[in-house]
Amino acid sequence: MRCEQVQRALRSDEALSGELAEHLAGCESCRASWAADEALVAELRELPNAEPPSGHPRSFRRGVEARLRAETRPAAPSRNVAPVGLAAAAALLVLLGAVALLPLSEGTGAGAPPEAPMALLSPEDLTPGDLIRLEEAALTLAPASGEEIGAQVWATALGGETEWIGELSDEEQRALLEALDEDLG
Amino acid sequence: MLERARRGERRALDELVEAHRLPLWRFAMRLTGNGAEADDLAQDTLVRALRALEGFRGEAALRTWLLRIASNLWIERVGKAERRRRDDREVEEVAPPDPPRLVEGLLARERQDELRRAVAGLPPRQRATLVLKVYHEMTFEQVAATLGCPVGTAKANYHHALSRLRRELGAIGASGGAT
Numbered sequence: 001m002r003c004e005q006v007q008r009a010l011r012s013d014e015a016l017s018g019e020l021a022e023h024l025a026g027c028e029s030c031r032a033s034w035a036a037d038e039a040l041v042a043e044l045r046e047l048p049n050a051e052p053p054s055g056h057p058r059s060f061r062r063g064v065e066a067r068l069r070a071e072t073r074p075a076a077p078s079r080n081v082a083p084v085g086l087a088a089a090a091a092l093l094v095l096l097g098a099v100a101l102l103p104l105s106e107g108t109g110a111g112a113p114p115e116a117p118m119a120l121l122s123p124e125d126l127t128p129g130d131l132i133r134l135e136e137a138a139l140t141l142a143p144a145s146g147e148e149i150g151a152q153v154w155a156t157a158l159g160g161e162t163e164w165i166g167e168l169s170d171e172e173q174r175a176l177l178e179a180l181d182e183d184l185g
Numbered sequence: 186m187l188e189r190a191r192r193g194e195r196r197a198l199d200e201l202v203e204a205h206r207l208p209l210w211r212f213a214m215r216l217t218g219n220g221a222e223a224d225d226l227a228q229d230t231l232v233r234a235l236r237a238l239e240g241f242r243g244e245a246a247l248r249t250w251l252l253r254i255a256s257n258l259w260i261e262r263v264g265k266a267e268r269r270r271r272d273d274r275e276v277e278e279v280a281p282p283d284p285p286r287l288v289e290g291l292l293a294r295e296r297q298d299e300l301r302r303a304v305a306g307l308p309p310r311q312r313a314t315l316v317l318k319v320y321h322e323m324t325f326e327q328v329a330a331t332l333g334c335p336v337g338t339a340k341a342n343y344h345h346a347l348s349r350l351r352r353e354l355g356a357i358g359a360s361g362g363a364t
Contacts, residue, residue, distance in 0.1 A: 011347060012340045013325060037347055040354070044304070044319050047297055050214040050223075052207070060210070061202045063228040068198075071232065 006030050011037060190235060202231065209251055215316040216259050218305045226262075230255040252317065253331045260309045260332075303353040310334075311346035318343055 001023045007030060009020055016024070024030055052060070189197035209230060213223035233254050304312060310332065317323045317331055328339040 008344055011344045049211050052210055060206050064202055064231050067232040
């Protein structure tokens with residue numbers, strides 16, 4: 001057996017067959033090479049793991065979400081614009097608006113749903129930064145429920161369902177949207 | 186969980202990310218050697234996994250499947266650039282050899298940096314093979330399955346990786362015998 005064959009065999013996790021062992025016993029060069037391989041692998045294994053920076057779980061998750069959203073954006077079919085698309089778009093506004101305007105939810109009415117604000121903030125127009133700001137605003141305005149609302153904001157942007165949007169009356173939605181519009185300046 | 190995460194369910198996505206973020210990121214760090222690139226690679230891997238659900242064959246193999254996606258994604262992404270850089274380095278290697286890099290008493294940190302640089306200098310497939318073999322303790326069959334290559338190729342890549350590292354690092358024990 002040639003030295004090169006022996007060294008390849010040793011690196012291939014092959015069991016020490018009789019021929020291999022016999023060659024090793026009589027070849028100092030192959031023994032040294034084997035030891036060098038073992039030492040190198042041991043050194044590599046001892047290299048400490050890199051640790052991600054603090055805040056990594058959150059920033060990482062946001063990176064994944066932003067990618068998912070970026071992927072779904074061009075695929076968003078125009079046929080979804082109404083009524084589901086409008087509801088989703090409105091949900092983005094209502095979700096945040098609801099935080100500051102929960103008392104309004106007791107009002108009733110049957111006004112026409114506002115259109116301009118919906119067009120202004122369609123999920124497809126929002127950047128990941130917008131979503132993060134919306135989520136943070138929700139957390140600031142309503143610490144108790146902000147996390148859930150933030151989750152809904154993201155779910156909406158990612159194409160998920162927002163079940164409770166349908167529970168609000170048109171009047172409630174309009175009030176919330178107007179308040180949010182005012183809030184956004 | 187993958188299917189629910191793909192549909193945008195926040196909780197499922199959180200679970201998926203939290204379960205795999207760190208091992209995937211560390212694996213990506215071993216490949217890229219750069220935090221920002223590791224973030225990109227690990228995040229792209231998860232997104233690609235969600236997009237390619239039909240390629241997933243069972244929860245038990247999820248981590249291996251993610252490693253496979255990450256490896257292939259990375260090889261595909263940097264392979265060309267790596268080859269170009271490697272060619273440049275090989276030109277440099279024609280120059281007179283450096284003095285031996287292993288000096289007794291070398292600080293551990295310097296040695297670690299040296300090892301990392303040497304690993305970073307490996308061609309992509311060799312580097313991926315080495316990382317899976319050394320840090321994930323995979324068999325060659327598992328490496329081959331992860332990288333989607335024949336077992337013989339995995340063995341050859343590992344062999345070349347070790348040879349190259351030893352050459353780069355000036356490790357003791359010259360490769361190749363007299364016979």
